[in-house]
Amino acid sequence: MNLKPVCPALSLAILPALLPSLAQAQDTEPVLSAGDTAFVATCALIVMLMMLPGLGLFYAGMTRSKNVLSVLTQIIASISLICVLWILYGYSLTFADGGGMQGLIGGTSKLFLSGVNADSLVGTIPEYLYVMFMMMFAAITPPIIVGAFAERMKFAAVLIFMGVWLTINYIPMAHMAWGGGWVFGIGVQDFAGGNVVHLNAGMAALVCALVLGPRKGYGSQMMAPHNMTMTYTGGAMLWVGWLAFCGGCALAANGYAMVIMLNTMLGGAGGALAWMAVEWAHRGKPSTFGLLSGTIAGLVAITPACGFVGPAGAILVGALVSPVCVFFVEVVKHRFGYDDSFDVFGVHGVAAFVGGILTVIFAAPALGGIGYAEGRTMLSQMLPQVLIMLFSMTVSVVTTWIALKIAGALVGLRVDEEAELEGLDIAEHGEVGYRLGDGVYGGALVMAGAEGQPVPRPAMTVAKAH
Template sequence: MTQKNALVAALPAILFPALAWGQDAEPALSAGDTAFVATCALFVMLMMLPGLALFYAGMARSKNVLSVLTQIFASVALICVLWIAFGYSLSFDTETPLNAVIGGTSKFFLSGITTESMVGTLPEYLFVLFMMMFAAITPPLIVGAFAERMKFAAVLIFMGVWLLINYAPMAHMAWGGGWVFDVGVLDFAGGNVVHLNAGIAALVCALVLGPRKGYGTTMMVPHNMTMTYTGGAMLWVGWLAFCGGCALAANGFSALVMLNTMLGGAGGALGWMTAEWIHRKRPSTFGLASGAIAGLVAITPACGFVGPMGAVLVGFLTAPVCVYAVEVVKRRVGYDDSFDVFGVHGVGAVVGGVLTVVFAAPALGGLGYPEGRTMLTQMVPQVLIMGFSIAVSLVTTWIALKIAGALVGLRVDEEAEAEGLDIHQHGEVGYRLGDGVYGGAALVPAQAAHGLGSPAQVANQRG
């Protein structure tokens, strides 16, 4: 791979001068960079399995806990195989791209890649692995929108189709040398490709599948907050690697990215806690975890362009907007986004994308804009590309759902939904009481006794 193509393949971080390798000579492998990015890849794996899986599973009702865990586990496995088969080539084949929207086919099944192939200072196999982690975590984020009511076969078909018609083109356009790559958007680690994309897809899924049986009248609070807390903590740990590894180098800049990522999560946790304390008169563990995720979503595009205090403010200012989306907008519109993927990832990505431009200003401690741009002139492409990303996600998600629905049907029947997907779809149970009876609803009254079942919380489906 030529140095030019290595640069094109290397994420929008090259918009930042510190990462402009731009030399004519072939790059030499860096043991330090390789070790750093390999470690980051491992932590992103921890971020989704078990992090995301536990975070979501704790929010489900106990009769559906295994279905959520299984959907995420199987989706990750499927996407990893599909990424090797065609995803990587369609995203990052810059030598024979089909057009400005999609990459080429010359690297299907990693054809032509050897242990000597390089991307920047990294072995290309490592770059394949690191970007596979991004591909593998993005579609499973959507599981949180249709949890507790979608057929397992439909989930797998949807994931495969969505990867092909949505993620691969979006990744190529933004990171792999497509037309968005040349626009100069400030999106360091996937605010658009990952979070906004998945958040909008979640909204489409919630609207197309419709609400869960009993939504708005039946208590649907998280069955295991300890599980959600544990998963959320793992997500925060992995997020440092998710963003930090995008520098593709072990240096001071990657350290700044990781510091900003940590602070964005901290700001988000404090912002959500503050809003909840004012609104409900008491902070919750669930709110802290949700706020940290909202702040991490928001800092994802910003982490390579803002300073540390800017990172805190990006998270702190984003979280209350996500609270409003979850507590007010969802109730008024009436859609059932089971675990608030749209309210946290979709809304958080939009707010974070806008705040990225604001706090990238040198006067506010940021690292500046591409040459010749100001805050105002940078905001225009920033908002336009977010709008484009929303449009692509809306259309492709609807198509993927229609394909899955035509092949196997999307939703389980009412009897299966009432019984629980653990038993109906997988023939297993997550919990058994002492007498061996399935404890599908046994944990809910205990939560209600601890104040987790107030009318507002039932209406919002959040604990």
């Protein structure tokens, strides 16, 4: 069965088994479904809330107060840029027929959305809606990387990096996995973008952290989150948005979509509780930051698994991934000394890889999953699963390095030392996030009091003093 993919969720090998109605629809004229359209449109809007206020607040609260606006600005500007580029060429190069290059990149027949109109359908929903829903995936993936280089990268470099990375990394990766490319034909069990979104962004974050180097004072000065209530609010919005992110991939309002959303919710819950338990045992106190970190780790891990496992398996996927992420955040990061500001690699990258492996394990019918494609066993499914994840990691490392080199050659990557000490809010944007009653920049006062002070015992994802 060789169906044209309509969603990142659906693996070629198991699509007919999961959605037989789509298989039958090959020989019939597609018909618009008002229910499916309303459901996917709602999911798209909720994913937008997940991006702009959700990711923005989650990251902004983790910064020092002198850099809060810089992170918010980087995220909203990156999302805006990516949305425009997606319409200009991103959608076409991802989903249009690529001719002789079909295995690696799509074609140019839908540049500027040529040929897309109000009557064209993808499955049972308008193609315009499909364009928008997939635009949300494209727009949220590169900004995840902001958490790795926060507080030290030039704004102009951020924009150049985002545009280049989208073009040479995300679009080919999305086409290969979702748009009919060679990865799609392998039948990897990755429901909603564990590879293309989270593993890809996580590896890119590690490369960015290594290339840019640590922030000034990393390991010796206060770098704890300046506003945990802001981070909590953003993290809660991410959790809500994740249900729409994964559930909308069914492209239909049906029972299967509801299982996906339930599994997504449970993956986050399992991750939160497991991180809390590890932190409680390790530090003697559970922290809000630890619970949020575990929630995100569980959500990342369940992203590839949510369409293949049962509810009990979803809880275990989240619970098993959190201790691994804790180890990378608490031990590996400090042993090697890289400054991944908000632990994008330690959470997104690590959880996506572990989640990809756990997907195959808990997809087993004996463990409540839906099973494997005909002729495949757990072991034979695991081989392409791991190989494609390794391929994704390699592509991410190479393309991220190239994008950084291009941005660095054009405008330079890092702000100068004076700007970094002053804060990027003022140095890069000429404004401040907070003012005290007398009009003095609150962030500057906070930092003046923190210079040279030892770093207190942080939450599980905050840089420690060496």
